[in-house]
Amino acid sequence: MDLHAGYPYSLVKYGLPFNYPRLDHDVKTDVLIAGGGISGALAAYYLTAAGIPAIVADSRTIGLGSTCASTSLIQYEIDVSLSRLTNRIGEKNAVAAYRLCYEAIGVLEKICKKIGAPFFDRRDSLFLASYKKDQEWIRKEYALRKLLGFDVSYWDDAMVKDKMGFDAPGAIYSRMAAQTDTYMLTHLLHQYNIKKGVEVYDRTTVADISHQRNGVIVHTQEGHRIKAKYLIMATGYEASQYIREPLLKLRSTYATASESLQMDGCCWHNNCLIWETKDPYLYMRPTKDNRILVGGRDEYYYNPSRRDKLISKKGKMLQEDFNKKFPHIRFISEFQWTGTFISTDDGLPLIGNYPAMPRTYFALGFGGNGITFAQIAAEIITAIILGKKNAVPQMFAFGRG
Numbered sequence: 505m506d507l508h509a510g511y512p513y514s515l516v517k518y519g520l521p522f523n524y525p526r527l528d529h530d531v532k533t534d535v536l537i538a539g540g541g542i543s544g545a546l547a548a549y550y551l552t553a554a555g556i557p558a559i560v561a562d563s564r565t566i567g568l569g570s571t572c573a574s575t576s577l578i579q580y581e582i583d584v585s586l587s588r589l590t591n592r593i594g595e596k597n598a599v600a601a602y603r604l605c606y607e608a609i610g611v612l613e614k615i616c617k618k619i620g621a622p623f624f625d626r627r628d629s630l631f632l633a634s635y636k637k638d639q640e641w642i643r644k645e646y647a648l649r650k651l652l653g654f655d656v657s658y659w660d661d662a663m664v665k666d667k668m669g670f671d672a673p674g675a676i677y678s679r680m681a682a683q684t685d686t687y688m689l690t691h692l693l694h695q696y697n698i699k700k701g702v703e704v705y706d707r708t709t710v711a712d713i714s715h716q717r718n719g720v721i722v723h724t725q726e727g728h729r730i731k732a733k734y735l736i737m738a739t740g741y742e743a744s745q746y747i748r749e750p751l752l753k754l755r756s757t758y759a760t761a762s763e764s765l766q767m768d769g770c771c772w773h774n775n776c777l778i779w780e781t782k783d784p785y786l787y788m789r790p791t792k793d794n795r796i797l798v799g800g801r802d803e804y805y806y807n808p809s810r811r812d813k814l815i816s817k818k819g820k821m822l823q824e825d826f827n828k829k830f831p832h833i834r835f836i837s838e839f840q841w842t843g844t845f846i847s848t849d850d851g852l853p854l855i856g857n858y859p860a861m862p863r864t865y866f867a868l869g870f871g872g873n874g875i876t877f878a879q880i881a882a883e884i885i886t887a888i889i890l891g892k893k894n895a896v897p898q899m900f901a902f903g904r905g
């Protein structure tokens with residue numbers, strides 16, 4: 505699958521920080537993790553912490569899946585609002601999903617501290633009503649989150665103007681969000697895991713999987729055999745070749761990074777993350793090195809050649825979108841890129857066993873919250889492997905309907 509094109513900012517900035525070998529022999533382990541992006545790296549971290557030997561095998565160079573294209577906003581708010589998710593899957597499950605994402609932010613912060621990764625910054629997050637008609641929805645969403653104990657405030661139009669300087673009919677301000685560099689975090693997780701005994705191979709493709717009663721036997725495309733008790737599929741959007749869930753939707757999304765700029769005296773409250781109600785939504789955040797990342801302008805198809813032709817045009821559109829909100833900030837787009845994106849109807853990840861593949865667990869953080877979902881999936885799958893019954897919350901399971 506063609507996952508991205510153009511110049512993803514993290515990849516331009518950090519290039520190839522570490523090298524990993526190809527697998528050139530047969531191996532045996534407890535858990536084989538197919539995929540070495542953020543999901544595979546976090547799964548290996550959790551397994552290692554639990555004392556379970558693991559091997560990571562990635563068909564690409566490490567990090568060059570969707571992970572290097574990420575704009576790295578960490579939010580508990582998923583693409584489907586809590587009120588809409590409640591209508592869809594019931595209050596208990598919707599609230600449980602939101603709470604897990606909320607907690608994931610603190611957990612990711614602890615992991616970054618533990619591995620010594622300087623790529624985690626607490627931020628607040630602003631969810632804007634894009635249109636007047638969304639004002640009522642935003643108000644209800646705010647009231648529900650407040651009632652359930654989420655740390656949120658409601659901003660009316662005057663407050664948005666005062667704090668941010670632009671017009672919006674209303675907004676929810678959340679004091680729980682963060683930003684990272686997903687690509688570098690992935691590498692630093694692998695480096696930490698390697699020191700703890702994990703073997704990480706790239707340019708090694710899991711090609712043929714044979715499911716046994718007591719494990720799996722995998723043949724790599726390069727001609728080697730990996731025997732494992734369990735297989736974790738952290739293969740990102742390419743997992744769609746294994747599963748046929750009707751709820752998967754393919755999109756192409758776009759992002760741009762500005763030139764480094766001066767934001768002194770600018771009214772961007774607390775440099776918060778910004779996103780909004782319309783679909784596709786626009787989102788933006790300042791980086792630590794004084795750039796601004798803006799993303800959105802999605803197209804509802806997967807067609808890499810059509811997708812890639814639009815990179816420059818979409819970069820200009822995102823620059824204009826940004827300038828409408830902050831006309832006084834001199835945003836000049838320097839890098840533009842595009843990525844394929846899969847979302848689910850309910851905005852939730854797919855985690856756990858797919859019945860057709862015994863002793864195999866999927867960690868698929870589809871949707872806009874791939875990073876928090878990756879943490880949640882890693883924790884759940886490790887719990888399953890440790891023998892915990894009913895570890896997969898029903899709202900994340902395959903076949904949830």
Ligand SMILES: Cc1cc2nc3c(=O)[nH]c(=O)nc-3n(C[C@H](O)[C@H](O)[C@H](O)COP(=O)(O)OP(=O)(O)OC[C@H]3O[C@@H](n4cnc5c(N)ncnc54)[C@H](O)[C@@H]3O)c2cc1C
Nearest residue numbers: 539541542543563569570571575576577710740843874875
């Ligand atoms: C433009 C863009 C912006 C985004 N912004 C955000 C954001 O702000 N916040 C957020 O939370 N999420 C964001 N996301 C989503 C996030 O980037 C992804 O959810 C996340 O990176 C997925 O990580 P992963 O490890 O699951 O998948 P990947 O990074 O794609 O890793 C999967 C790996 O599996 C490997 N693989 C596949 N098949 C095999 C096989 N058979 N054998 C061996 N290896 C295999 C691939 O080579 C790949 O490297 C964004 C995505 C895009 C495209």
